[in-house]
Every structure is written in C-alpha cells, then in structure tokens.
Amino acid sequence: QVQLQESGPGLVKPSETLSLTCAVSGYSISSGYYWGWIRQPPGKGLEWIGSIYHSGSTYYNPSLKSRVTISVDTSKNQFSLKLSSVTAADTAVYYCARVARATRVFDYWGQGTLVTVSS
C-alpha cells in the first residue's frame, strides 16, 4: 500500500522559506509516476503547486513558479518542497500526492500538514 507522509515546520516567519518533505513508503519513487504538492488555505479550495518526475523534471503552477522549488531524493525515497519569501497568504494545509501519468490524477495523498506563516 502506497503511503505518503509530510513533515516540516508548522510555523514559518514572513519573508522566510517554507520547507517540507514527503516520505514515500510502499512504492519506489524511481519506479515511475510524478509526485506533487497541493495546498489548501484554511476554509478555501485546493491549489496545485507543482510536480516532479523521478528524473528531476519539474512542472510548476505559473502563479508560484518564481518562488517554488521541488526536488527529489531517490536514495531516501522522498521529495521536497521549498517556497521562498512567504507571506500570510501562504498559510495552508500542504499535501503531497502521487500523480498518475496515464490518467493525470492524484491517486494517493498524504494526510496533510498545516503551515502557518506568522511572526
């Protein structure tokens, strides 16, 4: 069974960089699939942040592209998100997910982690 688990600081100061990691178990990242990040501000809808392939190819939401970096570490079977210059608007639950190439869906999700941007 594929499982994903987000980890990282729950509180980040404005203008600093948000960093999260998603540990994958039950499936090898190197075996294929894309891996993505999605966020959800409190009481609001879902927003796709970006996706990465095990080879390192990345695709980012144009609205966040200038601040986002997604990377993969196949040796640890995990991938990571960095979002720079954060503001209160970046406060959200951040989810990591597996992205099926054939059907273009997010088929397995982590439980999500709340990141609050505040001084």
Added chain:
Amino acid sequence: QSALTQPASVSGSPGQSITISCTGTSSDVGGYNYVSWYQQHPGKAPKLMIYEVSNRPSGVSNRFSGSKSGNTASLTISGLQAEDEADYYCSSYTSSLYVFGTGTKVTVL
C-alpha cells in the same frame, strides 16, 4: 491558469440525485479528457472519485458518475446518502499543469 468554476453549494435529500458542474475553457476541461473529481471530508485528505471524465477507481460506489460536454464537466451522485456530505473538487490537466475547481459543498438534507 484560473480555477475551474463550480457552484458553491448543492443540496439534496437522501435518495435523490444531485449534479455538480465544473466549467473551464477549451484549454483545460474542453481540451482534454483528463477531468477528475475528488471528495473531501472535513479534516481529511481528498479522495479520488472519478478520473478521465467518467471512470471510477476500484472501490468507489457506482452511485458516482461523471460526464463532460464542451467546456463543462459534471459529477452526478445518485441515491444520495448521509456519508456523501462533503466538499467536492473537480480537476483538469492542461499542458503539463493542473487546475482545480473552486469546490462545492454537498449537503444532505
């Protein structure tokens, strides 16, 4: 890349059928058959309910069905049950990117 448009809320009585619309453009919903639907209960991660417009993943009730016409996709829930009360989001693939809908809260009366 703008969010797909969904009604904010839809309600129905147990046993009834409801339909949620998801309107995009010819660049996303209308241009690809990669429309999917997710169900999200409070405090939980989204769950895939429909993929490629009308396909159900294994384990999803056949009370859930999807369709598409032009730039608008739809999710129909038939035989509405209390457990269907949740938020629903559509999503579309578009040129290596993904866009979600604004979300619809389904209330079972």
